[in-house]
Amino acid sequence: MESPPNASPTAEGTGTDATAAGDVIYTNDPIQPASSVMPDLQCFWEAFPSGSGPTDRTTYMFTYVDAQPTRPSLLAMMEEYWKLMPKYQVTPLSTIPEAMVVASCVAGCPMRLPVSKECKPV
Secondary structure (H helix, E strand, C coil), X not given: CEECCXXXXXXXXXXXXXXXXXXXXXXXXXXXXXXXXCCCCCCEEEEEECCCCCCCEEEEEECCEECCCCCCCHXXXXXXXXXHHHHHHCCCHHHCCEEECCEECCCCCCCCXXXXXXXXXX
């Protein structure tokens, strides 16, 4: 079963060109080393301008992992989000005012193909 945990704060923008465009499944780092907080995982970003203001931007960081207890917690994911955010946004974290933070884990559907339209094994 695969789960994409994600950290998805909405932050007021920096007023730079980075807040005027979006990214869909972007990565700017290799797979994390075994010694990291998120060992053997690669983080992906998704971002888009938000409707709350002309320079506001919603940004998601996510990864795909199985649901083993050895995987990073949502808290660890959020800590990694704040650590990696300045590199992704190309701006110091202190210049990105936080507006709202949401963290979640979305479980995959553990089934084998073929499947019916009701998401049940045939």
